[in-house]
Amino acid sequence: MTVALLPVATAPTARRDNTWLRVLRRPLGAVSLVFLALLVLAVAAAPLIAPYGPLTQDLQATFAGPSAQHLLGTDNLGRDILSRLLHGGQVSLLGVAYAVAVLLIGGVPTGLVAGYHRGRIDAVVVRVTDVVLAIPVIITLLVVLATFGQNEVAAMITFGLLGTPGMIRVVRAATIAIRADLYLTAARVAGLSTTQIIRRHVLPRVAGPIIVRAFLFAGAALLTESGLAFLGLGVQEPEPSWGGMVASASIYINQHPSLLIPAGVTIALTVLAFGLVGDAVRDAIGGRHLRYAGSARPAPHPVDSGTDEETPSALLSVRGLSVGFPGETGFTTVVNDVSFEVRAGETVGLVGESGCGKSVTARAVLGLLASGGAVTTGRCWFDGEDLRITGRNRCADIRGSQVGLISQEPSASLDPNLTVGRQLAEIVRRHRTVSRSQARVEALDLLQKVQMPEPVAVAGRYPHELSGGMAQRVCIAAALAGRPRLLIADEPTTALDVTVQAEILDLLRHLQETTGMAILLVTHDWGVVADLCHRAVVMYAGQVVESTEVEPMFRRPLHPYTDGLLKSNPHRVVVGERLPAIAGTVPPPHEWPRGCHFHPRCPLAGPDCMETAVPIFEPTPGRLTRCLHHDRLAVGARHA
Incomplete structure (x- = not known):
């Protein structure tokens, strides 16, 4: 949501395309989104719009075809199929909601943190996701159902947990791909906290893959819920569910094959719509963003103690600064024994050809070296404050409020x-x-x-x-x-x-x-x-x-x-x-x-x-x- 900078009467109209409006401009996305919206509304309003109760029987009208009284016909017990379809959707779609909610709550934050911070956090997350991915889903679901007495909610929550590693991988990969973008470095220099950067600047850029994964997973969750109900491991008869309706219809498939159509087509169309909406939202978000080449991801650096003292009159004093990076030939020094100072109110030029280490020196002062880079020797003082012993939070406070950065891009x-x-x-x-x-x-x-x-x-x-x-x-x-x-x-x-x-x-x-x-x-x-x-x-x-x-x-x-x-x-x-x-x-x-x-x-x-x-x-x-x-x-x- 974009915040206007002035009241509507004085601010010019800026182009702010709503994501869902962009989805509606795509025919398949529009049809799928409208279908899902109407389906959810109909299922939610089932007690109000269903012509009959889901358990109401009419043994004199069993296997009746579509008519004015029963728009989709009746089943083997004379129950209205449309009513059971609407009420059964509450069970099936609620199970999908549980699974997707667990997927998003567990996968998105973990993937963002792992991809943004990398290092040990990333290594631990990768190892854990590898282990979870090796767990067989069906066997685990059967164990959960046996343990919790065929509790479908527990099964769908478990399914969401087992799907979390996939979401973590998607979010982590998307975050790694953009974490080197220069605007993230600029955000750090501006003094924004890590939480603010991830929430305001990283999450919107990875929203496309998240949405696609969530919608595809919703389709898989619906198929899983329906499969469990079909096997009699979910909601039990006579309570309706889409998978249970398919199971009941399969008994009479030779005599009345049309009984499979309402629930079967509804499941198929819903799964298809989930996938098409996910693709449309991804395209809508992706089309709104521009891709920029960025610099390497900023990382904190250690500063070893030096022997030189600061210049008392200097605002910034750098003494004996050396910086290195890991490479094919080992850890290589790229800046060696650099010393200079900048006094209050003056302009100091750092001059040289490309590759001389000017930008690395400037970024080392800010603690914004690329991944793997480290200050190996030297000390920096800003306004008398030794940055060698200054904590990470204090360095973040200095960036933006005390020291600003203008990039060449x-x-x-x-x-x-x-x-x-x-x-x-x-x-x-x-x-x-x-x-x-x-x-x-x-x-x-x-x-x-x-x-x-x-x-x-x-x-x-x-x-x-x-x-x-x-x-x-x-x-x-x-x-x-x-x-x-x-x-x-x-x-x-x-x-x-x-x-x-x-x-x-x-x-x-x-x-x-x-x-x-x-x-x-x-x-x-x-x-x-x-x-x-x-x-x-x-x-x-x-x-x-x-x-x-x-x-x-x-x-x-x-x-x-x-x-x-x-x-x-x-x-x-x-x-x-x-x-x-x-x-x-x-x-x-x-x-x-x-x-x-x-x-x-x-x-x-x-x-x-x-x-x-x-x-x-x-x-x-x-x-x-x-x-x-x-x-x-x-x-x-x-x-x-």
Whole structure:
């Protein structure tokens, strides 16, 4: 259900297709749904609409054919078949309801938790479901019926329990398939709890498979209930049930085969309708969603103690950070001994080619590493608080309320199931104690702060209805919802055209001026660094190779990699001359060379660069470089 952001008189009409209306637009789905609805209503109203009682006999009208008095005829005892069919449906459909209820209550939450959390919880759930799936269903049902005295309710509850592993597998697989989507990471960064994420963002995406499985299982449950009644193991005569009516008719199949038709056709049509409605609902829900490629699933990380101390004046202080991931060659370090700080109100650029470890470093600070990733050494402080000893709940509180994240894939960061306004209002309510109506007002205010044209109209739209620039503004608004003191922007302009890039950069500058927040900007664009950043931290092959204020770095870089990047900037090349480029590519982590990681591509490399790891030097106060020959580069810059 979508919540309007303004009263109906002022809010524009947004497109919100009701799932069941979409089902009704499909002929087979519409017919099946109407059939089931009428069947349930008729069965529920059996005491009111049945022409006779289910046990009323007329021995003078046995085996009578259809007539005005008996629309479907009578059975061997002159009982009205239509009346028994209606009353028997109460028994059969109630048994189906018991089984499906147990299936949903036991299977859906378990599958969601196992698929979302993985790890030990998932392993235990998988083992238990494997064991339960090995249990023979029919034998178990017979044991239950023998134990509980042919209690059909107990049998159908047992049938639901035995079907739960199948539902768990379906839900778990669907959850695993979407848990890597970037909008779930964005929800965690916004500070939403795990329960909120699963209930509001994961469950709607896996609703299609759940509904399909539930309807198909309902058909199987009806066949099982009817089969037990046919065998005389369910409701006993003279009480009616659909399976019992088939059993009674089978005795006289040679003389009166038409007795099988009412109950048999009703069972067949109902089972068929269950399947067709499930397919139609799946298609209706699936057609409403867009699929987005996402990043890997975020996971908590352990942080080992370090020896370096925080910078007291820094809002964010990172010291000796190393991050690793499991791979084919073992546990591989992808970020090695990274240190930097971000002061309140300043913008720091994390710069380098793709594959240098910039995004991994930023996500490690937030505790949002992909599955299997872990911080192996180092410490992080935020506003003096040591994140090494901070509990998971506190880290979740810091994300969104203290630290916000803007992703390089704006559309993938938004939940395709919810309107823009509803998503923003959800984040506002997570961080502030406000009413729903006030949260909707705050959502509009956020859209206005990011200079969104027609904020009321945009609030009622779904993410797929937004352009790239609009989606990025919405992501910025979401990051601002918790009023963070630090904003981590991971390539915020990569997917945008030049004009929109300039607008987003101007917006970030304006927001920083008005709110005073700090920005950690992950980018490979030196133009963005020059335009927005106060200081820059250059990374290469998982290491910081240079760090200083932006102006001195542009004027006189002290690392060959920084120098090569700046020289390869097309804006600094003389027209008609060949564009300089750094030879080679960034090596993958498992192929990092011995000694200086950059020496295979470095024009200044000597034998000493290949022997041991190069430490960080501080040639002048505030200037850091990881180069043994930075003095030669500085001399060359002065003579240039």
